[in-house]
Amino acid sequence: MYQLNYHLKSLSPYIQNNPVGVVDDVRNATGKTRIGKADDNSAKTGYRNDKGYYIPARQIDGVMFRAGMKVKLGKANIAGFMKSCVFPEGTEFQLLRGGKPIKEPDFIYNDPIITKEGKMVFNPRVAFNDWEADVLLNIVNDSIPKEKVKEVLVYGGLYVGIGSRRPRYGRFMVI
Numbered sequence: 001m002y003q004l005n006y007h008l009k010s011l012s013p014y015i016q017n018n019p020v021g022v023v024d025d026v027r028n029a030t031g032k033t034r035i036g037k038a039d040d041n042s043a044k045t046g047y048r049n050d051k052g053y054y055i056p057a058r059q060i061d062g063v064m065f066r067a068g069m070k071v072k073l074g075k076a077n078i079a080g081f082m083k084s085c086v087f088p089e090g091t092e093f094q095l096l097r098g099g100k101p102i103k104e105p106d107f108i109y110n111d112p113i114i115t116k117e118g119k120m121v122f123n124p125r126v127a128f129n130d131w132e133a134d135v136l137l138n139i140v141n142d143s144i145p146k147e148k149v150k151e152v153l154v155y156g157g158l159y160v161g162i163g164s165r166r167p168r169y170g171r172f173m174v175i
Contacts, residue, residue: 001138001139001140001142002139002142002146003136003137003138003139004136004137004139004146004149004150005134005135005136005137006134006135006137006150006153006174006175007132007133007134007135007174007175008132008133008134008135008157008172008173008174008175009131009132009172009173009175010128010129010130010131010132010171010172011157011158011171011172011173012161012168012169012170012171013106013107013109013127013128013129013169013170014055014095014127014128014131014162014163014169014170014172015109015125015126015127015163015164015165015169015170016045016046016047016053016125016126016127016128016163016164017045017123017125017163017164018044018045018046018047041124042105042108042110042124042125042126043105043126045123045124045125045126046105046125046126047092049092049094051094051101051103052094052095052101052102052103053094053095053101053102053103053105053126053128054092054093054094054095054133055092055093055095055133055135055162056091056092056093057087057090057091057092057093058087059162059163060087060093060135060137060162061082061085061087062162063153063156063157063160063161063162064082064085064152064153064156065079065082065083066079066156066160067152067153067155067156067159067160068080068081068082068152070155070159071148071151071152071155073144073145073148078144078148078152081141081144082152084139084140084141084144085137085138085139085140085149086138086140087138093133093134093135093136094133094134095128095131095132095133096131096132096133096134097130097131097132102128102131105126105127105128106127106128106129106130107127107129108124108125108126108127109124109125109126109127109164109165110122110123110124110125111165125164127169135153137149137153150174153174154173154174157171157172157173157174158171158173159171
């Protein structure tokens with residue numbers, strides 16, 4: 001087992017959509033929803049702890065798995081091996097700006113979502129323009145080269161992204 005530290009820096013805004021943080025009356029497509037409705041509750045859609053906003057480890061895990069489908073290790077893709085990247089339950093990677101935790105979102109993303117039935121529903125979500133995060137990866141399979149882990153994270157940052165509305169949003173570079 002070995003650990004790798006990476007610093008992620010935004011290339012595009014990061015939109016959060018915490019599935020636990022449901023905003024009342026916004027996700028219900030049965031009634032009319034206008035732009036800005038329940039904006040005061042949009043903070044519920046973010047991942048927040050006592051320091052500020054953070055990236056949940058499952059999003060980093062997800063970007064690495066999806067990017068691993070495009071990166072080769074020998075003749076096969078490395079996606080299955082990315083399961084050897086483990087995070088303790090509840091791992092949170094603090095969103096930073098200038099080395100300090102981000103305590104407030106930069107804007108509320110509120111573009112409509114078109115449901116399968118063709119209805120337009122608004123779902124305000126917290127979003128961040130310029131963000132950074134320090135990520136600690138625990139790799140339990142020593143046979144995976146460190147260079148390949150970085151390649152997967154770089155590919156994921158450039159082409160997959162994290163959060164809602166990816167890959168247009170949530171893209172990053174690895175520093």
